[in-house]
Each structure stands twice: as structure tokens, then as C-alpha cells.
Amino acid sequence: MRSLKLGFVVLASTSLLFIGACSNQASDISNTNGGTTETASKVETAASNASESKGGQVVETGKYHLELVPEKEANGTHLDLFLQTGDNHETIPNANVTADIQSPDGTQKTVPFTYDASGKHYAAELENPTPGQYQVRVIADVGGEKVNGRFNFNQ
Incomplete structure (x- = not known):
């Protein structure tokens, strides 16, 4: 029973580290200029037009x-x-x-x-x-x- 709890804690910790690493990687990718997607370009267009917005x-x-x-x-x-x-x-x-x-x-x-x-x-x-x-x-x-x-x- 004790090894089952220990295994669960290790698995949960590893999962959290993996999720944290993936979310940081995703934000790094969206901030690069080389791999912009259609959604990113629409956001950039909206941001550039924000100064002209009413x-x-x-x-x-x-x-x-x-x-x-x-x-x-x-x-x-x-x-x-x-x-x-x-x-x-x-x-x-x-x-x-x-x-x-x-x-x-x-x-x-x-x-x-x-x-x-x-x-x-x-x-x-x-x-x-x-x-x-x-x-x-x-x-x-x-x-x-x-x-x-x-x-x-x-x-």
C-alpha cells in the first residue's frame, strides 16, 4: 500500500512537471516570429489597429x-x-x-x-x-x- 501511494505521488509530480514544461514551450513558440499562425496574425492585426480603435x-x-x-x-x-x-x-x-x-x-x-x-x-x-x-x-x-x-x- 505504501509503495502504491509513493508511486502515485511520483506520477503526479512528473505529470505536473510535464504540463509546466509544455505550457512554457507553447508560450515561447507563440512569441517567435518564424512560426506565426493564422490566429496569431489576426491578433497582431487587431493589436496594430488598436491605436485607431474608437x-x-x-x-x-x-x-x-x-x-x-x-x-x-x-x-x-x-x-x-x-x-x-x-x-x-x-x-x-x-x-x-x-x-x-x-x-x-x-x-x-x-x-x-x-x-x-x-x-x-x-x-x-x-x-x-x-x-x-x-x-x-x-x-x-x-x-x-x-x-x-x-x-x-x-x-
Whole structure:
């Protein structure tokens, strides 16, 4: 019985050392430049764009950069959408933008966005929102090209 307990302790200690060694090796691999994966490149892209972020959720789709910034207000939620080209983040002022919004109770509505030239973004209002999580699908028509982005936020 004593040798069984000793064997278990040795096995457990060896396992912990092995797990510790593997986790250190994995972090070393992810920090090298030679073996970046697709996920790592997406993280690096997001990190490099963080300085340009407005504080919302960002979706990169094709050659477009979409960022949704929901802001709670007294009687609703103000939604700002930054629609930009993906490579140099220039604002696209002439798009037709709407959002299909699903509320926490499952009801859906389409909300149009209007362009705010002074803020260089599109804006919409969501009045009297129900508390909970909202699912948002933004649809932008940029010169006949459809651009979609999916977001969510809590009210």
C-alpha cells in the first residue's frame, strides 16, 4: 500500500512537471516570429489597429473595417458605426447603412443609420431598449458592393 501511494505521488509530480514544461514551450513558440499562425496574425492585426480603435467591436471584412460603438443614454442606446477602408482606414461617407437588430426577447427590427459628417461615422438610435444582449447585423451598400458585419452588445 505504501509503495502504491509513493508511486502515485511520483506520477503526479512528473505529470505536473510535464504540463509546466509544455505550457512554457507553447508560450515561447507563440512569441517567435518564424512560426506565426493564422490566429496569431489576426491578433497582431487587431493589436496594430488598436491605436485607431474608437473603443467598440471591430470586424474586418474583405477590404473594409467596421467598428460598432454602442453608448447607453437616458432613454435608449446611441449606436455609432465607423465604416472605413481596411488598408488605410479612410472613412467611407457615401454608403447606405442599415442594421438588423435582434433584442433579448427575440423581436427584430431594422434600423437605418445616417452619416454624421462632423464625426466621420454613421449613427442610429435604439429607443427604450430591453435589458439584455442584442445581436446586430450591419449591412452597408458601398457603391453596389454589400458589406456585412455581425456584432453584439449588452444593454
